[in-house]
Amino acid sequence: MAAxxxxxxxxxxxxxxxxxxTKSDPSFMESMGVDLLKIPERDELINMLGQQLDKPYxxxxxxxxIWLIDGIPSGHSNINKIIFGEEAYxxxxxxxxxxxxxxxxxxxxRMSLPQYFNNFxxxxxxxxxxxxxxxxxRTLGKIGFDFVKRYRxxxxxxxxxxxxxxxxxxxxxxxxxxxx
Numbered sequence: 001m002a003a004x005x006x007x008x009x010x011x012x013x014x015x016x017x018x019x020x021x022t023k024s025d026p027s028f029m030e031s032m033g034v035d036l037l038k039i040p041e042r043d044e045l046i047n048m049l050g051q052q053l054d055k056p057y058x059x060x061x062x063x064x065x066i067w068l069i070d071g072i073p074s075g076h077s078n079i080n081k082i083i084f085g086e087e088a089y090x091x092x093x094x095x096x097x098x099x100x101x102x103x104x105x106x107x108x109x110r111m112s113l114p115q116y117f118n119n120f121x122x123x124x125x126x127x128x129x130x131x132x133x134x135x136x137x138r139t140l141g142k143i144g145f146d147f148v149k150r151y152r153x154x155x156x157x158x159x160x161x162x163x164x165x166x167x168x169x170x171x172x173x174x175x176x177x178x179x180x
């Protein structure tokens with residue numbers, strides 16, 4: 001069984017995330033609801049991601065955790081639309097297809113939740129995956145997120161208009177799940 005761990009993003013991780021967005025299989029990106037024409041150039045991504053690294057939590061517009069499998073960076077989770085002390089929106093990304101659909105994402109998300117709730121003093125954490133992307137929707141339900149609704153929107157700056165499922169985890173429910 002693979003050893004799973006997480007850590008905060010460092011400057012050496014930024015090119016890995018940029019490569020994920022610019023070098024992944026186009027059909028995989030589309031299956032996540034990504035509009036390929038909206039993906040910035042690699043250098044622009046590196047600059048955008050790098051700008052957030054040294055900001056205090058209360059001033060971050062985005063925040064990323066690196067997911068490690070057997071000590072190797074293999075994915076990331078991030079939050080954006082952060083309202084410090086209130087809410088944020090979470091995103092989940094395993095970079096390599098052989099590591100997907102093995103249940104590792106479930107455990108990596110569970111490991112990530114304390115960082116989000118504690119570092120940003122969140123009351124609510126949302127996740128809005130593409131409704132047709134089965135894996136994250138299944139994962140969120142298994143973890144204990146509550147399904148709120150399905151609706152049509154452009155969920156992020158890199159997405160096309162799509163049906164998304166809004167999932168929510170309150171700090172109260174998170175605290176209950178963390179004690180279990």
